[in-house]
Amino acid sequence: MAVGGAFEKxxxxxxxxxxxxxxxxxxxxxxxxRELQLLVTLWSNPQRILTRxxxxxxxxxxxxxxxxxxxxxxxxxxxxxxxxxxxxQKLIYTHNGIGYRFSPDx
Amino acid sequence: MAVGGAFEKxxxxxxxxxxxxxxxxxxxxxxxxRELQLLVTLWSNPQRILTRxxxxxxxxxxxxxxxxxxxxxxxxxxxxxxxxxxxxQKLIYTHNGIGYRFSPDx
DNA sequence: TGCACTTGTGAAAAACCTGTAAACAACGGT
DNA sequence: ACCGTTGTTTACAGGTTTTTCACAAGTGCA
Numbered sequence: 001m002a003v004g005g006a007f008e009k010x011x012x013x014x015x016x017x018x019x020x021x022x023x024x025x026x027x028x029x030x031x032x033x034r035e036l037q038l039l040v041t042l043w044s045n046p047q048r049i050l051t052r053x054x055x056x057x058x059x060x061x062x063x064x065x066x067x068x069x070x071x072x073x074x075x076x077x078x079x080x081x082x083x084x085x086x087x088x089q090k091l092i093y094t095h096n097g098i099g100y101r102f103s104p105d106x
Numbered sequence: 107m108a109v110g111g112a113f114e115k116x117x118x119x120x121x122x123x124x125x126x127x128x129x130x131x132x133x134x135x136x137x138x139x140r141e142l143q144l145l146v147t148l149w150s151n152p153q154r155i156l157t158r159x160x161x162x163x164x165x166x167x168x169x170x171x172x173x174x175x176x177x178x179x180x181x182x183x184x185x186x187x188x189x190x191x192x193x194x195q196k197l198i199y200t201h202n203g204i205g206y207r208f209s210p211d212x
Numbered sequence: 213t214g215c216a217c218t219t220g221t222g223a224a225a226a227a228c229c230t231g232t233a234a235a236c237a238a239c240g241g242t
Numbered sequence: 243a244c245c246g247t248t249g250t251t252t253a254c255a256g257g258t259t260t261t262t263c264a265c266a267a268g269t270g271c272a
């Protein structure tokens with residue numbers, strides 16, 4: 001496969017759940033456990049809208065309590081770190097009233 | 107099965123209630139929760155005339171109050187978004203004095 | 213055609229939801 | 243005990259959706 005050419009636009013983010021790691025261009029992001037769990041959950045379900053319930057259950061192990069905002073707070077932190085490493089890529093999309101979706105493309 | 111030919115005219119709209127999504131040609135429409143609920147209700151009952159009462163009850167959970175126009179307002183918004191994505195297809199038909207009907211074909 | 217009634221739709225107001233900083237708590241290491 | 247780090251909760255600004263309203267446009271019938 002061609003490598004030299006213009007510039008790679010994909011594959012910049014690698015997620016390795018077994019290694020508890022997420023890399024951008026080969027350099028590890030420093031994510032906390034929760035941030036990584038959240039990223040892994042989203043990344044494992046690309047293009048799919050995940051509800052807050054699903055996300056909370058996957059990351060915290062239990063469904064969220066009423067008015068729990070932790071998913072939002074962690075999405076915000078994750079976006080900040082991903083955004084710092086990949087300034088020009090939008091990866092996590094909000095679906096108002098439902099939850100979030102991870103999409104490497106649009 | 108033939109694939110190349112002229113152009114597909116059907117199957118352009120997909121509705122996936124479990125995934126909180128509606129797609130046209132594979133691309134997600136950005137519908138609000140109410141808009142999606144309304145579309146799902148109509149789409150689940152193709153060719154059938156649904157009264158405002160039925161639609162309101164299905165989407166809002168309660169029958170409409172006297173002079174409630176919310177069903178009409180949301181039908182209008184839904185038509186606008188569907189029309190933008192599928193300019194040449196009429197999907198939602200009005201039945202004066204009764205309600206609306208969803209028909210992928212005529 | 214004229215009238216009464218119904219529907220379509222833009223826009224304002226109200227309600228609701230999300231983004232994010234900051235306060236606070238818990239914990240491990242020194 | 244103090245410090246740095248992570249996790250949890252709260253508060254508030256800003257954004258989006260829902261609701262409501264008003265009027266234009268359409269429909270059907272005498």
